[in-house]
Amino acid sequence: MTWQPFEIAPESPGQSLADYLRANPVDDLLVREKALVFRGFGVTEQTLEGPMELLLPNRLAYVHGNSPRTKVGQNVYTSTEYPAEFTISMHNELSYAAGWPSRLLFFCARAAATGGATPVVDGVRWLESLDPGVRDDFAKGVRYTQNLHGGMGLGKSWQDTFETDSRPEVEAFLDASAAEWEWRADGGIRVSQVRPATTRHPVTGAEVWFNQADQWHPASLGDDTAAMLAEIMPPEDLPQSVAFADGSPIPPGHVIQARDRGLENAVDVDWRTGDVLLIDNILVGHGRRPFTGSRRVLVAMSD
Template sequence: MTDTLTWQPLELTPTDLGVAPGAAALAQHLGSATAEIDALLVANKAIVFRGFGVTADTLEPVMDRLLPNRLAYVHGNSPRTKVGDNVYTSTEYPQELTISMHNELSYAAQWPTRLLFFCAVAPATGGATPVVDGVRWLAALDEEVRAAFAGGVRYRQNLHAGYGLGKSWQETFETDSRAEVEAFLAGAGCEWEWKDDDGLRVEAVRPSTIRHPVTGDEVWFNQSDQWHPAALGDETARELAEILPPEELPQSVAFADGTPIPDAYAVQVRDRGLAAAVDVDWHEGDLMLIDNVLVGHGRRPFTGPRRVLVAMSD
């Protein structure tokens, strides 16, 4: 088992793989070493490919090898721009803010098993993608907090129809068809209600931890802190409270039975995840493949024009 206290992503260079620099050579190698890369990812939880000279124009063949079944970001709650065939910008929050640790779509009924990040433009300063071992994150929490979350988490969303705070339901589900949205939500085990203003209210209960299907490791796997106003900071939480009542917030969270999650619990989850994380700094052309169950990710503040693309697969 990986030592969670000293864990680092595995870094691979052209020399390590015995190939020439270049996206074509990397793609060819990946095509003949699928099982090897699969095993390395499970064993190391995250792999950084550095020094291969991949560009946005040469990314596609590499991505096809690492993510053979790319998924759409349906039911995603963070702001992104779709820039290709199920390829998106990383979360578009203001660059001076930290994005706390999370596993992609852990609040959904189904989530991607892999994420691939590609650095098209490196930031001038900062902008690392921190990654955290989910076993270590779980162990870092107080026993009182782990016990309180044992029953799961109830997520709540208020999605507007085109005007309002947060994302619209059309953006969230990448469709303007109510029937398609309802079919998706029914399949995902969600409860929903169409509001008088054509907005949509959604609720779903999900687990707070899961076990990896291969390793059996139990990991922290929820986004309760990101959905909790307290983890946004006192000023932001206060401003939201002045604008909207709790039941109308774009997103909120409670324990599975509806009991409020104490502010201190949400802040502890956020802070200890960030404290346990390892920063991956970006150079143009770098790629990082992560196991989305074993590893959470976030973003450090930065200056300059950072552009990191992300795609995901099952």
């Protein structure tokens, strides 16, 4: 039987999501079902704060995030602002970092004209779908490298990434993350960190695929883009790159397999305006389908 997010509707006409959550705590349900869709509660951007306070007890800033977003409230952001025509492959938020949110909340303020679903994938199934040789190779861990410019250049600046203009604050954050880092002569910073390719859920013990190697690997850019970048800069100078923990290259076929099988095993959450999606960020990966029209989905996260 195919896994699906668990859908929740109001218990009575006109019931608000905040009232439902006060009467029905969902912590245990989220661990069991992995993803919850709250539909029909009439949530708006103006009434979102109440449910968020109940669902995200310690709302986090998107510090060290590598995706382009706009902050629209107290630790509330637009979802990824990559161009609408692109698919965003499956991933667990901040799985490349030393710490990550335990849960994510998505809110559909405005559904796309067409497309724009948020696909979600069971991390256990994703891991089991990979060839044994790929899983074995990734068991050695993953090394992520970022080159964050100081205000002008490819990719994100370190100021945007760490939500500060203070170098000492960045250094303290990275030291606490056990990352290797160095300031560059051009005002940017290079960050390197080794992380595992899988992790286990703290409650269920389930082992899941938990890395973003495919999104950091040049192979994910497509042959033409990767070839163009290779002509103008070495891999170590790309805004982001990835290797195995020992520095050896990850074969392109490995990351393409991980990307494709994540998408193949995903289930689409087709948005309706007012929907709220809550996911366990360890048990479930997420992505985005292409869309047309003016889609607005907000995201917030909690530890």
